[in-house]
Amino acid sequence: MAIFRPEDEAQVRKVFDGLERPVELLVAHGPEETPLPGARDVDFAAETERVVAGLAELSEHVRYRVETEPTGFERYPAVAVLPEGRDAGVRYYGLPWGYELGSLIGGIVEAGRAESSLKAESLERLEALDRDLAIDVFVTPT
Amino acid sequence: MLLAYKAAFASPRIRASAIESTEFPALADSMDVWAVPRIVINGSPQWDGSVPERVFFDRVLAPASE
Numbered sequence: 001m002a003i004f005r006p007e008d009e010a011q012v013r014k015v016f017d018g019l020e021r022p023v024e025l026l027v028a029h030g031p032e033e034t035p036l037p038g039a040r041d042v043d044f045a046a047e048t049e050r051v052v053a054g055l056a057e058l059s060e061h062v063r064y065r066v067e068t069e070p071t072g073f074e075r076y077p078a079v080a081v082l083p084e085g086r087d088a089g090v091r092y093y094g095l096p097w098g099y100e101l102g103s104l105i106g107g108i109v110e111a112g113r114a115e116s117s118l119k120a121e122s123l124e125r126l127e128a129l130d131r132d133l134a135i136d137v138f139v140t141p142t
Numbered sequence: 143m144l145l146a147y148k149a150a151f152a153s154p155r156i157r158a159s160a161i162e163s164t165e166f167p168a169l170a171d172s173m174d175v176w177a178v179p180r181i182v183i184n185g186s187p188q189w190d191g192s193v194p195e196r197v198f199f200d201r202v203l204a205p206a207s208e
Contacts (some may be wrong), residue, residue: 044165071187074159075166083151092149094162103143103160116152118145122199126153129203135158136182137145138175 003101011107012105016059024085024121025052025064029137030076044095045073045077051096055105079104083111098141143179145198 004012029045049066056064072087073080079092081104090111096104110116116123150158163178165171173182177190181201187189188201 015203079193081147088151088154090147090196091155091157091159092162092164093159095161096160100143100160100162104143108149110148110151116148118152119195121186122149122195123152125199125203126149126156129153129155131155133156135149135156135200135202136161136173136183137143137159138161138163138170138173138178138180138182138186139143140163140178 003051006102009058011035012055015109016112017063019059021084021112022061022128023111024082024124025056025062025108026070026080026082027052027064027066027133028070028076028078028080029066029067029068042095047097048061048077048079048095049131051101058109062105062108081107086118097142100139100141103139145183149199149202152205 002009005047006115013034027049029049052064056062069076073091075093077093079096080087081090081092082088088111092104092107118126146156146158146160150156161169163175163180168174170176173180173187179192181188193201
């Protein structure tokens, strides 16, 4: 089953055409599959891998690999977005679909930029940051 | 979500995670998630909803400037 409708796929291909550097997606599987009760036995890990593989098909700049329990992940399934293969601490925990598939695509686009798309003022403020921050954003697919 | 990702790409001090609430209900419950997006910083819930870039960084960086 395709991930995108044809018109949406064309749009994603178009934004991926603008990638200026390679982006790697790391799909992290857990030790065992754990479908949620009542989730009709959806295999979230397999679906996550399918979605990521589908994204990587749309651009020669996007590649992916799959690992089981890699270091640096707190739960599974997960996807890390690695600009030029570098771990920047960007994660998506869960199956990226619906509205949140757009967030993952947005993350890929940002990772593929040579320069940040943040405002200069924001970058200056980040430069002055003197402690570590973990930002978790709880989302739903709809 | 995208602002958090952009911040992480831009700063080695920032990590950013999207967490799909319905797949991790116990974790979402522990953060009292009832509206999304809910932003949690260093394990402490901060606010719900999307905000403009300037406001986002006002809030995210505020504790550091205290």
